[in-house]
Amino acid sequence: MRSCARWWGRGSPPLRVGILLLLIPPCLLALHLLVVVGPQLPRASWSGEDRQGPEGSVAFTVLSIEPERNRRVDPSQRPAAEDGGRREGAGAFEDENEIHWRQVGPKTLEMQPWAVGQPSFTAELGRIITHIVRPQLSCSRILSPGQAQALPPPASSHHWMLCAEDWLLPAADRPCVAYSFSMDGRDADFLKTVSGLGCEVHSFDPSNSNTSDGRPGNSLASNHSNGGVVSKHKMWLEWRGPRKRKHKTRGNLGSVSKTLADIMTALGHDIVHFLYADLLSAEWRVFQNWIESGTLQSVHHLVATVHLQWAGFEVGGTDEQVLRYWFSILQSLQASGFKLIHSSAGEGHSVLKRxxxxxxxxxxxxWVNTRH
Structure with a gap:
């Protein structure tokens, strides 16, 4: 190319034009060779700032303009796939990210915008109540409290229900696991139902004086060979990460608290098919822990009582901020694939002491997890 430019500066104008016409074909041929043959040359196995190869030879770097296939997708930026299916035409790397999204969910809680663009107690409460009283999935067959036989939905409302559609229940030849966290004894019907299904059942209550085998303490012992038998554990749910947990003294209630992920690991469970939780206002922080840790995707059916009379453990801010936080939790549950199938109102009409x-x-x- 330099020789082409050098000849251009010599001779009279007519001569220059003639020379130019003669040099165009070889110059185009040289350019063609650089574009077509160059990328096919063996890649250099050395590296360095000057890109110099052995004995002063030049190593070429070929830049690719293809899409970056290994780019990580921020789960918080992914739109929730309501149908849980794969997008048509998606590549293999997108399918892997979809699987990853279903397994771990969002890594951080995404706060929702204000209901009306600014803080408003009435507007924030209104959208929460609208959200939790409208079922999002209809079940043709249900398991009602105390019953292990699937039946059509009754005319009267129950305290809770489990969806008994075939695609939501564990296969008959697969082990079934159920957890219950309750301090008020209102889980008796739940324990009866899941025991009747032949599940491996674990009941967690920090007030239990003995475990199921008579040993005191907070032992985590499983009952893999005794389907339907309830194992009782003196233990409660923790929602703080290891670095955020406060120092616990011996005999303190917190000394027997573990995260759901820790409990599942200790018991050797990858999945909890049925989970009942009445956490006495600790549910909001526990839900956040499940969402951010990805543990939520290991739960298939969730029955939980949410308390609105006060903000809850370790939840602060103005009333409007608390309501917005609660709604963000509920939205994250839905974004993780959980669909509401039943809602039952409790007693009282107090929300944040109002x-x-x-x-x-x-x-x-x-709820049921439609992405399990």
Whole structure:
């Protein structure tokens, strides 16, 4: 190319034009060889700032403009796939990310915008109540409290229900696991139902004086060979990460608290098919832990009571901020694939210590994980 430019500066104008016409074909041929043959040359096995090869030879770097196939996708930026299916035409790397999304969910809680663009107690409470009283999935067959036989939905409402559609229940030849976290003894019907299904059942209550085998303490012993038998554990749910946990003294209630992931690991469970939780206002932080840790995707059926009379453990801010936080938790549950199938209102009409007429102090909600 330099020789082409050098000849251009010599001779008279007519001569220059003639020379130019003669040099165009070889110059185009040289350019063609660089574009077509160059990328096919063996790649250099050395590296360095000057890109010099052995004995002063030049190593060429070929730049690719193809899409970056190994780019990590921020789960918080992924739109929730309501149908849980794969997108048509997606590549293999997208399928892997979809699987990863289903398994771990979002890594951080995404706060929702204000209901009306600015703080408003009435607007924030209104959208929460609308969200938790409208089922998102209809079940043709259900398991009601105390019953292990699937039946059509009754005319009267129950305290909770489990969806008994075939695609949501564990296969008959597969082990079934159920957990219950309750301190008020209202889980008796739940324990009866899942025991009747032949599940491996574990009941967690920090007030238990003995475990199921008579040993005191907070031992985590499984009952893999005794389907339907309830193992009782003196243990409660922790929602703080290891670095955020406060120092616990011996005999303190916190000394027997573990995260759901820790409990599942200790018991050797990858999946909890049925989980019942009445956490006495600790549910909001526990839900956040499950969402951010990805543990939520290991739960198939979730029955939980949410308490609205006060903010809850380690939840602060103005009333409007608390309501916005609660709604963000509920939205994250939905974004993780959990669909509400039943809602039952509790007693009282107090929300954040305010008397209200259009809401109750607690609700027992039944969800199913449509992405399991």
């Amino acid at each position: 008397r209200v007429t259009n809401a109750h102090s607690s609700y027992t909600l039944s």
